[in-house]
Amino acid sequence: MIVLGDHNFRECTQSGFWVIDFWSPSCAPCRVVTPILEELSQGLPEIQFGSVDATTALQSRFAFQISGFPTVVLLKDGRPVDLIFGPHPARVYRSRIAAASAAKP
Template identity: 40%
Template sequence: MAIKAVTDTDFQAEVLDNEKPVLVDFWATWCGPCKKVSPVLEELSGELGDIEFRKIDTDANPEITRQFQVMSVPTMILFKGGQPADQMIGAHPKAAIRKFLTK
């Protein structure tokens, strides 16, 4: 399942106004660890149907990146009810990300 990319413009509608929990992957094209996490998140998005998955390029979308104080990539923020509920920074194995999402 492909993870939908969001931007500063549609972040409110795609993430904050979403009724489901949403995991947002803050990433950058130059980030090596981001490239390792991306396929893991693709797999998890197909396995965890109760969570929506989105990704946002931090370089192309500085407004949202600043708003949520993302200082390093990859940063994954889990939003619930339009608010950040938890976050995970850095590249982690699939089992650790799954645990983070299902706790």
């Protein structure tokens, strides 16, 4: 997973399909979601995975109106195509990623 912050978020995510994990260091459910996404990233090399500490990347966080953690944002060419709130099993993330990445813009 690529570490993203306000300094590189827009530049990195403006093209291609991205799965972005917005998390907080004090968030217990985030510690469950991050390893799931890291494992999924190993099996989906054509998709970019990013990680954002939302307590420090406020500009990026507020751009998507994120108020709770964990929140996973699916982006296609810089535009949000799906948001996933809260922790879920790997199959849910896999299914939502597959549907969003296959959708026409």
